[in-house]
Amino acid sequence: MGDAVRQMFAAIAQHYDVLNTVLSFGLHHYWRQQAVTVSGIPSGARLLDVCSGTADLALAFARHLGHDGQVIAMDFCAAMLDRGHQKAVQQGIHLMSTLADAQHLPFDDAVFDAVTVAFGLRNVDNLVTALREMYRVLRPGGTALVLEFGQPHGVVLGPLYRFYSHYILPRLGGWVSGHPEAYTYLPRTAAVFPAGGRFVREMVAQDFTDVHAQALSGGIVYLYRAMRPV
Secondary structure (H helix, E strand, O other): OOHHHHHHHHHHHHHHHHHHHHHOOOHHHHHHHHHHHHHOOOOOOEEEEEOOOOOHHHHHHHHHHOOOOEEEEEEOOHHHHHHHHHHHHHHOOOOEEEEOOOOOOOOOOOOEEEEEEEOOHHHOOOHHHHHHHHHHHEEEEEEEEEEEEOOOOOOOHHHHHHHHHHHHHHHHHHHHHOOOOHHHHHHHHHHHOOOOHHHHHHHHHOOOEEEEEEEEHHHOEEEEEEEOOO
């Protein structure tokens, strides 16, 4: 991912958590908890959270996996990881962190029981490369879990969501963060991400099996669960 995107995330890191709550009306907590609930990832597992940002999903899984588990939060933006580390310390959670790009994971093959990512794949330069890397570091039988925005198409929800994401969200996010370009960029990447069945096909094309997509909140978000075959 480019330096411009890294700098953009660094600039909004201080306000990122507050804005996630405000702009999603608090739903992002529910979406992440659903990911943990349906993951089927057992306690004691070794998990890598890619594009971890301020580590909300990594922290949720660290609580789920318990003391015997290991969670590594990985992101390409140091400012976001620093914020995640602060939250881990405040919550008394042991969380490892690694500064790296999702397209070049600095780990050996087949070393994680699970690889997760929430609202990050839409920001990578090459989605196929990122998926291949996730597959590579997964152990056979391991679980891949992806949370990403969709595009709801309901008669009522679809137009409302598009109006909100294109007009309200950028203005509110820009006003609070002081960086309106970031909150124009983020909904733009969400709008072009291959959600639903298209993303399922992307995962299948990279050899993932048992790929399932679950629409949350009317399709505003999709939760994808897949396996690396044994």
